[in-house]
Amino acid sequence: LHHLLFWDKIKYMLEYTREQLWQQFLPLFYPKSIAIVGVSHNPLKIGTLWLKGIIDAGFPGRIFPVNPRGGEIFGLKILPSLRDIPEIVDYVIVTIPRENVSGLLDDCAAKNVKAVHFFTAGFGELNDVAGYRLESILLEKARHGGFRIIGPNCIGVYCPEARVPYGPAGKIGKSGSVGFISQSGGIGEKLVELGFARGIHYNKGISFGNGIDLDSADFLQYMGVDPAVSVIGMYIEGTRDGRRLLKAMTTVAPVKPIVALKAGRTETGAVAARSHTGSLTSAAAIWSAMFRQCGVIEVHNIDEMADSLLIFQFLREWDGRGIAIIGGLIDGGGGISVTAGDVCAEHGLDVMPLTLETQQELSQLLGRVGSILHNPVDVSQANGNPAIIKKALELVINDPNIDLTIIQEDIGILHKYLPEVIVSEINAMFIDLKAKYHKPMVMVLPPGLAEAERGQIEQEFNKASIPVFPSMERAAKAIANLKYYSSFKQGLRNYND
Amino acid sequence: LHHLLFWDKIKYMLEYTREQLWQQFLPLFYPKSIAIVGVSHNPLKIGTLWLKGIIDAGFPGRIFPVNPRGGEIFGLKILPSLRDIPEIVDYVIVTIPRENVSGLLDDCAAKNVKAVHFFTAGFGELNDVAGYRLESILLEKARHGGFRIIGPNCIGVYCPEARVPYGPAGKIGKSGSVGFISQSGGIGEKLVELGFARGIHYNKGISFGNGIDLDSADFLQYMGVDPAVSVIGMYIEGTRDGRRLLKAMTTVAPVKPIVALKAGRTETGAVAARSHTGSLTSAAAIWSAMFRQCGVIEVHNIDEMADSLLIFQFLREWDGRGIAIIGGLIDGGGGISVTAGDVCAEHGLDVMPLTLETQQELSQLLGRVGSILHNPVDVSQANGNPAIIKKALELVINDPNIDLTIIQEDIGILHKYLPEVIVSEINAMFIDLKAKYHKPMVMVLPPGLAEAERGQIEQEFNKASIPVFPSMERAAKAIANLKYYSSFKQGLRNYND
Numbered sequence: 001l002h003h004l005l006f007w008d009k010i011k012y013m014l015e016y017t018r019e020q021l022w023q024q025f026l027p028l029f030y031p032k033s034i035a036i037v038g039v040s041h042n043p044l045k046i047g048t049l050w051l052k053g054i055i056d057a058g059f060p061g062r063i064f065p066v067n068p069r070g071g072e073i074f075g076l077k078i079l080p081s082l083r084d085i086p087e088i089v090d091y092v093i094v095t096i097p098r099e100n101v102s103g104l105l106d107d108c109a110a111k112n113v114k115a116v117h118f119f120t121a122g123f124g125e126l127n128d129v130a131g132y133r134l135e136s137i138l139l140e141k142a143r144h145g146g147f148r149i150i151g152p153n154c155i156g157v158y159c160p161e162a163r164v165p166y167g168p169a170g171k172i173g174k175s176g177s178v179g180f181i182s183q184s185g186g187i188g189e190k191l192v193e194l195g196f197a198r199g200i201h202y203n204k205g206i207s208f209g210n211g212i213d214l215d216s217a218d219f220l221q222y223m224g225v226d227p228a229v230s231v232i233g234m235y236i237e238g239t240r241d242g243r244r245l246l247k248a249m250t251t252v253a254p255v256k257p258i259v260a261l262k263a264g265r266t267e268t269g270a271v272a273a274r275s276h277t278g279s280l281t282s283a284a285a286i287w288s289a290m291f292r293q294c295g296v297i298e299v300h301n302i303d304e305m306a307d308s309l310l311i312f313q314f315l316r317e318w319d320g321r322g323i324a325i326i327g328g329l330i331d332g333g334g335g336i337s338v339t340a341g342d343v344c345a346e347h348g349l350d351v352m353p354l355t356l357e358t359q360q361e362l363s364q365l366l367g368r369v370g371s372i373l374h375n376p377v378d379v380s381q382a383n384g385n386p387a388i389i390k391k392a393l394e395l396v397i398n399d400p401n402i403d404l405t406i407i408q409e410d411i412g413i414l415h416k417y418l419p420e421v422i423v424s425e426i427n428a429m430f431i432d433l434k435a436k437y438h439k440p441m442v443m444v445l446p447p448g449l450a451e452a453e454r455g456q457i458e459q460e461f462n463k464a465s466i467p468v469f470p471s472m473e474r475a476a477k478a479i480a481n482l483k484y485y486s487s488f489k490q491g492l493r494n495y496n497d
Numbered sequence: 498l499h500h501l502l503f504w505d506k507i508k509y510m511l512e513y514t515r516e517q518l519w520q521q522f523l524p525l526f527y528p529k530s531i532a533i534v535g536v537s538h539n540p541l542k543i544g545t546l547w548l549k550g551i552i553d554a555g556f557p558g559r560i561f562p563v564n565p566r567g568g569e570i571f572g573l574k575i576l577p578s579l580r581d582i583p584e585i586v587d588y589v590i591v592t593i594p595r596e597n598v599s600g601l602l603d604d605c606a607a608k609n610v611k612a613v614h615f616f617t618a619g620f621g622e623l624n625d626v627a628g629y630r631l632e633s634i635l636l637e638k639a640r641h642g643g644f645r646i647i648g649p650n651c652i653g654v655y656c657p658e659a660r661v662p663y664g665p666a667g668k669i670g671k672s673g674s675v676g677f678i679s680q681s682g683g684i685g686e687k688l689v690e691l692g693f694a695r696g697i698h699y700n701k702g703i704s705f706g707n708g709i710d711l712d713s714a715d716f717l718q719y720m721g722v723d724p725a726v727s728v729i730g731m732y733i734e735g736t737r738d739g740r741r742l743l744k745a746m747t748t749v750a751p752v753k754p755i756v757a758l759k760a761g762r763t764e765t766g767a768v769a770a771r772s773h774t775g776s777l778t779s780a781a782a783i784w785s786a787m788f789r790q791c792g793v794i795e796v797h798n799i800d801e802m803a804d805s806l807l808i809f810q811f812l813r814e815w816d817g818r819g820i821a822i823i824g825g826l827i828d829g830g831g832g833i834s835v836t837a838g839d840v841c842a843e844h845g846l847d848v849m850p851l852t853l854e855t856q857q858e859l860s861q862l863l864g865r866v867g868s869i870l871h872n873p874v875d876v877s878q879a880n881g882n883p884a885i886i887k888k889a890l891e892l893v894i895n896d897p898n899i900d901l902t903i904i905q906e907d908i909g910i911l912h913k914y915l916p917e918v919i920v921s922e923i924n925a926m927f928i929d930l931k932a933k934y935h936k937p938m939v940m941v942l943p944p945g946l947a948e949a950e951r952g953q954i955e956q957e958f959n960k961a962s963i964p965v966f967p968s969m970e971r972a973a974k975a976i977a978n979l980k981y982y983s984s985f986k987q988g989l990r991n992y993n994d
Contacts, residue, residue: 197948338734341765
């Protein structure tokens with residue numbers, strides 16, 4: 001019911017109907033054919049790299065390399081012009097210098113293409129008359145030609161489901177449910193890379209650079225109605241129309257979580273943004289207030305963005321409250337308990353006391369000497385015995401005060417004291433408990449002296465839908481963001497009831 | 498002159514003369530002989546592990562295993578009692594249960610030992626009458642017996658120079674100039690592990706647990722006058738005598754940087770600290786105010802502690818002001834520039850505009866399209882050419898406005914676009930430039946898709962005295978801490994002049 005309610009709201013508040021959004025964005029994210037303008041015989045040329053990336057990614061549609069000089073590459077005929085393409089072209093990637101771009105757009109209009117993506121830079125971000133004039137020519141030709149522009153000065157579309165890779169390096173990951181909208185191609189690339197490293201699986205992403213036509217508000221509206229996208233990360237330097245973005249955020253945020261990183265918050269950052277995407281930034285406080293008003297989760301750096309996308313990928317909403325912290329799987333649980341307790345409390349999480357019953361049972365299991373048993377729980381007195389750690393964990397997970405369990409595993413210290421089979425047994429046990437009790441579990445695996453093992457275990461937890469963070473601080477912040485969004489939704493429900 | 502001035506001040510304000518401090522602490526950090534009480538034939542017993550750790554670390558002094566049952570282990574005769582040891586014993590490690598501890602202390606007095614370290618737990622941290630009574634018996638016997646107590650409930654001494662490893666796992670690293678004083682054995686272990694991983698080289702460390710006799714104030718006084726220690730990290734849950742600690746901090750902070758992590762800042766953390774080391778914590782704001790008053794650098798988690806120790810290890814003081822940020826070694830410099838500019842500015846660093854001359858030369862070198870040249874500097878238009886990156890870097894390093902350069906190297910992206918030899922060439926070039934110009938250089942190497950390569954390059958930078966951080970945020974915070982301490986010292990100089 002609530003879902004339908006919000007759906008009605010979305011229909012009402014978006015500028016376009018769902019059908020219009022599909023019509024505009026499907027050829028862009030799921031193109032039937034792609035033309036790449038600026039391919040040459042030089043394998044290191046950017047257009048050629050782009051072509052190779054799309055072929056290597058296994059893009060199933062037609063691919064048309066374009067260069068006035070013609071020729072052949074990777075077994076494909078290079079066509080002299082877009083007009084020579086014998087079929088319909090959905091998506092055009094432009095890598096030629098800005099001087100040659102204007103004529104190309106007439107070809108796009110003639111070919112009736114749907115979207116033109118300009119990797120080419122050298123427009124408004126140069127802050128000179130020539131750059132702005134070029135942008136207005138582009139925009140005018142797009143309006144008359146009936147196609148949309150992505151960019152200029154960007155990496156464009158990423159859609160693993162459609163086998164469209166991110167950028168000329170041809171990166172493509174497993175398709176998932178996370179979306180990103182990034183004004184910066186480099187930040188998009190970083191998000192894709194962190195996706196591989198952290199197990200964040202994207203459904204689609206976009207880097208739109210100067211955003212002279214399609215802007216963050218457009219992509220946000222589309223991702224808002226795209227059922228394949230469950231959470232949206234946004235990297236914003238500025239926008240040409242704050243009111244549109246506000247409206248889009250207000251409409252989409254109640255339906256799916258939006259995690260936003262506003263860059264150019266400071267004078268230093270703002271000057272850089274001016275040269276980067278030609279963005280005029282405004283006061284950081286205004287943006288923060290707008291995010292709060294819309295229920296958008298604001299983050300302050302790319303790591304926090306990745307952390308939040310990761311947790312929302314697995315735990316889209318969370319109705320709970322009480323958090324348990326487990327540390328000292330083999331040693332060092334005391335300091336971890338104190339510092340983790342501080343960090344979680346400072347981020348506004350409720351580290352709830354365990355019931356007296358649980359505390360008594362833990363005391364019988366672990367003994368009082370050397371143990372910390374109220375929560376945080378130091379299980380080091382189990383001396384690395386997987387059966388005892390398991391019993392302790394089950395007591396905590398099933399405590400009525402506990403809705404989410406954070407486990408800190410110092411993998412370097414574990415490997416120092418325990419044989420590898422025991423470490424594996426302990427990790428398999430966590431995964432079993434997660435599957436058995438269906439209560440949210442979050443792992444903290446700090447970097448240290450067993451990096452290869454840590455990477456492998458992180459992947460195993462990812463497969464089991466257990467998010468992994470490199471520090472208690474970052475886990476706490478991500479859970480706090482999850483809690484923030486859940487409270488926002490709860491508030492909306494109370495309002496609507 | 499200033500150095501002498503402070504030295505006089507230290508002599509005046511410390512409770513002990515330098516000679517008294519040497520006398521008390523040398524047998525503890527540089528013992529001529531160690532006795533381990535509680536060694537058995539079981540190789541997994543904690544006393545036996547401890548013995549093995551000390552032997553494996555290559556401790557050059559005499560080692561005496563003690564157990565009433567006698568026997569032999571690792572080629573050493575197990576003596577039935579301390580009194581049976583035919584030589585002088587400096588340092589005793591106690592691993593037997595708390596019930597048997599009292600009689601042992603009479604033996605310590607009889608043998609005239611200098612320091613007794615209780616790994617044994619089960620005292621004041623249990624918050625029961627028996628625990629407190631035991632502690633007061635220990636203390637009384639120590640006073641009468643003329644020896645000092647470390648602990649109970651702790652890991653004790655770490656001194657790589659003397660080949661005394663940290664804890665029963667026998668960890669020992671390269672000797673350096675960093676000291677740590679940790680109430681928690683686990684946090685000490687984490688610091689040692691992070692030292693291995695991050696290239697922080699300790700001179701000595703101490704975990705003192707409940708601190709019933711020697712407390713943080715004692716160790717701080719000693720490390721304050723120990724010329725081998727250049728920076729001191731402290732992990733504090735509470736203290737028995739705040740006034741003594743305040744006095745020690747006030748005296749030592751002007752001479753060498755003290756980085757302090759106060760745990761138990763929140764109710765949750767404080768409850769855990771109560772069970773951990775029996776510490777009664779007081780309001781976090783009081784501690785923070787005390788740190789500020791003394792010129793102590795306060796950090797809020799263990800990663801920030803490691804980051805600060807790392808930067809102070811290489812850059813003890815820094816007289817500069819202007820910071821340059823370099824990003825986009827091959828791609829993605831735009832978003833990095835904007836976000837890095839924000840982060841550094843938000844941490845109070847001065848990201849100074851480059852001189853017009855430098856900007857013009859950079860513009861000639863890199864071109865304007867796709868570049869950001871005022872600072873942060875995006876060098877992606879060098880297309881990974883080491884010679885061009887080098888020229889750009891030299892321009893920035895030698896700009897009169899710049900005193901420190903932060904370089905972000907996204908190693909996963911570099912390896913994606915460039916052959917390995919070129920990546921190596923770029924990294925060797927950074928190290929050369931650091932050596933050539935003697936200006937502080939800080940590297941940011943974010944984790945990602947080339948973890949093995951990243952680890953290797955981090956080690957190379959470490960060897961070249963270039964501190965490496967995993968994110969721009971953490972680099973900025975560490976530099977801000979360095980700046981804070983440098984300003985504090987500058988203020989003292991102005992006051993004394």
